[in-house]
Amino acid sequence: MSMPVIETIKLKKVYNPDKIPVVAIDSVDLTIEQGEFTAIVGPSGCGKTTLLNLIGGLDVPTEGSVKVADTQIGQLREAQLTDFRLKHIGFVFQSYNLIPVLTARENVEFIMLLQNSDKKEREGRSAELMEKMGMKEAMDRRPAELSGGQQQRVAVARALASRPKFILADEPTANLDSKSTESLLDIMSRMNQEENATFIFSTHDHRVIDKARRVITLEDGKITSDERR
Amino acid sequence: MQLGTYELMIDNTVRFYTGHLGIHQEGYWEEKILDNSFEGGNQVPVTNENITVMVPRLTSFALSSFGDRTRGVMVNGIDPERESVLTALDKKIVKGRYLTDRGSLIAEGLASYLKLQVGDTLVMISQGYHGVNAAGKFPVVGIVKFPVPELNQQSVYLTLDEARSFYGAEGLLTSYSILLDDPSVTRQVQKEVEKQLAGTGLRVMDWKTMMPELVQSIELDYYGGLIMIYILYAVIAFGIFGTFIMMTKERTYEFGILVSIGMKKRKIQAMVAIEVFLLSLFGVLLGVVASFPLNLYFYLNPIRLTGNLAEAYEKFGFEPVMPFSMDPVIYYDQGLVILFIALVLGVYPMLSIMRLNSVKALKE
Ligand SMILES: Nc1ncnc2c1ncn2[C@@H]1O[C@H](COP(=O)(O)OP(=O)(O)OP(=O)(O)O)[C@@H](O)[C@H]1O
Ligand SMILES: [Mg+2]
Numbered sequence: 028m029s030m031p032v033i034e035t036i037k038l039k040k041v042y043n044p045d046k047i048p049v050v051a052i053d054s055v056d057l058t059i060e061q062g063e064f065t066a067i068v069g070p071s072g073c074g075k076t077t078l079l080n081l082i083g084g085l086d087v088p089t090e091g092s093v094k095v096a097d098t099q100i101g102q103l104r105e106a107q108l109t110d111f112r113l114k115h116i117g118f119v120f121q122s123y124n125l126i127p128v129l130t131a132r133e134n135v136e137f138i139m140l141l142q143n144s145d146k147k148e149r150e151g152r153s154a155e156l157m158e159k160m161g162m163k164e165a166m167d168r169r170p171a172e173l174s175g176g177q178q179q180r181v182a183v184a185r186a187l188a189s190r191p192k193f194i195l196a197d198e199p200t201a202n203l204d205s206k207s208t209e210s211l212l213d214i215m216s217r218m219n220q221e222e223n224a225t226f227i228f229s230t231h232d233h234r235v236i237d238k239a240r241r242v243i244t245l246e247d248g249k250i251t252s253d254e255r256r
Numbered sequence: 257m258q259l260g261t262y263e264l265m266i267d268n269t270v271r272f273y274t275g276h277l278g279i280h281q282e283g284y285w286e287e288k289i290l291d292n293s294f295e296g297g298n299q300v301p302v303t304n305e306n307i308t309v310m311v312p313r314l315t316s317f318a319l320s321s322f323g324d325r326t327r328g329v330m331v332n333g334i335d336p337e338r339e340s341v342l343t344a345l346d347k348k349i350v351k352g353r354y355l356t357d358r359g360s361l362i363a364e365g366l367a368s369y370l371k372l373q374v375g376d377t378l379v380m381i382s383q384g385y386h387g388v389n390a391a392g393k394f395p396v397v398g399i400v401k402f403p404v405p406e407l408n409q410q411s412v413y414l415t416l417d418e419a420r421s422f423y424g425a426e427g428l429l430t431s432y433s434i435l436l437d438d439p440s441v442t443r444q445v446q447k448e449v450e451k452q453l454a455g456t457g458l459r460v461m462d463w464k465t466m467m468p469e470l471v472q473s474i475e476l477d478y479y480g481g482l483i484m485i486y487i488l489y490a491v492i493a494f495g496i497f498g499t500f501i502m503m504t505k506e507r508t509y510e511f512g513i514l515v516s517i518g519m520k521k522r523k524i525q526a527m528v529a530i531e532v533f534l535l536s537l538f539g540v541l542l543g544v545v546a547s548f549p550l551n552l553y554f555y556l557n558p559i560r561l562t563g564n565l566a567e568a569y570e571k572f573g574f575e576p577v578m579p580f581s582m583d584p585v586i587y588y589d590q591g592l593v594i595l596f597i598a599l600v601l602g603v604y605p606m607l608s609i610m611r612l613n614s615v616k617a618l619k620e
Contacts, residue, residue: 085614105521113518114518118516
């Protein structure tokens with residue numbers, strides 16, 4: 028069961044290298060295994076977002092490397108990397124980021140459409156996920172007609188749709204009230220078990236941290252603690 | 257479109273006043289008196305295959321009177337047949353008949369001022385060639401109407417022979433007006449005619465030299481129109497560009513999401529390209545539809561010009577109105593130009609998507 032899906036080696040990110048350099052991530056060696064439910068925590072500005080962006084191939088490290096499954100993503104060209112994200116990485120953003128003109132269900136199907144899945148598969152998978160998210164009744168509504176918590180559940184469904192190797196969520200609950208936070212965490216945790224989906228999320232929120240099964244603490248771009256429970 | 261109008265305007269005016277080329281005695285153009293006329297029988301002094309017709313004229317001034325009224329007039333001795341080819345004078349008859357061998361044609365404004373009818377006799381006195389006294393009676397055979405007030409108030413037409421005997425100017429002419437089949441060869445024909453006239457004391461001038469005001473007014477109007485159109489295009493282009501910038505900026509975040517979750521930039525570009533195209537097409541169609549009633553209104557109720565502009569128009573023989581065209585070609589052309597501008601500017605969203613940095617986009 029312990030098979031690394033992410034491996035970073037001496038990962039370093041320096042912003043503004045020519046002006047006033049900001050070392051956002053400093054020599055991070057991190058291994059994430061299949062099926063983890065991991066929180067990245069730390070004070071504001073410690074580098075959580077930067078780390079997730081590097082792992083997700085959205086940003087390019089200054090030094091070091093990121094390996095996802097067997098692929099060194101630093102060696103992919105831009106279009107290949109985009110394709111790689113589409114196939115292997117799910118994203119959940121702080122502000123939901125659903126496509127406003129599509130219904131909840133269509134938002135989930137959209138990513139599968141990009142992957143050229145056929146209609147039957149799309150419909151089956153999106154219905155299944157909507158059901159699991161407890162969104163069955165609301166699945167034909169557009170994002171504007173959904174609460175923040177519901178929208179974020181759709182975003183999780185979208186991230187899961189293509190059965191990615193892992194899901195990156197940067198402060199997924201930052202905009203949610205405590206009740207919605209709890210229900211989102213429950214759903215994520217259930218998906219972690221039912222679909223064996225790997226979750227890596229950043230957070231400030233103690234209730235979220237409590238649910239995590241591994242907590243990595245960053246300070247000034249360095250890992251200062253890494254505890255499993 | 258505008259160019260077409262000018263060609264028509266030039267043709268009309270040139271036909272009416274001077275022809276494409278004019279032949280005069282050296283000095284006549286500076287001082288238009290009978291003493292500067294030249295020996296010219298009815299035979300044509302030059303030949304060229306581009307010449308449609310050469311129209312001889314003997315033109316001078318006289319005092320006309322009928323009953324108790326008098327007025328200064330311009331007397332034109334003409335060859336009725338050839339004159340009609342150049343100026344279509346025979347088509348301007350409103351009463352009576354065209355000139356044949358005897359009698360006179362007088363302009364409608366003049367006729368009404370003198371209270372003169374077809375069949376009445378016009379009396380004219382003047383100073384003839386080399387200062388001889390000139391006097392004559394001319395039965396009016398027809399009345400002609402001109403749109404140009406100047407001409408309509410003071411034109412009298414006689415046959416060349418009658419004008420010559422009136423002025424004591426046997427065998428003399430003041431001008432030949434040359435009409436060409438194809439105005440584009442004017443310069444070339446002028447050069448050839450110049451050669452043929454060498455040593456005769458005659459001079460050939462083109463219409464641009466004879467009517468500098470016409471050239472000026474056309475250029476003014478033309479470049480004015482051109483500048484206006486470019487300013488309009490520029491304004492429209494800025495408007496469209498602004499829309500595209502907004503469209504791109506507003507959606508940078510959305511594009512960032514799409515790239516993050518794995519939509520290739522190429523696909524986003526294709527999507528936006530379709531949007532840009534449809535938006536432009538729709539905008540142009542809307543523009544056409546919206547402008548149609550306005551244009552129709554001005555087409556049916558043309559703007560009537562007043563003041564200097566009106567005078568200028570009348571001077572060149574036009575009704576002082578600003579015509580509006582309903583020609584579908586204009587809609588088509590302008591529509592295509594705007595569409596073209598929009599599509600060129602549509603490169604901007606394409607480029608900004610290409611340069612999109614998803615991390616930065618997500619921060620917006
Ligand atoms: N584009 C950038 N240019 C320059 N510096 C940046 C940039 N992005 C982030 N930083 C800096 O890098 C450091 C890490 O930023 P990062 O956004 O990763 O922190 P974070 O842990 O996500 O913070 P928060 O909890 O507030 O979201 C910060 O000091 C930040 O100011
Ligand atoms: Mg952050």
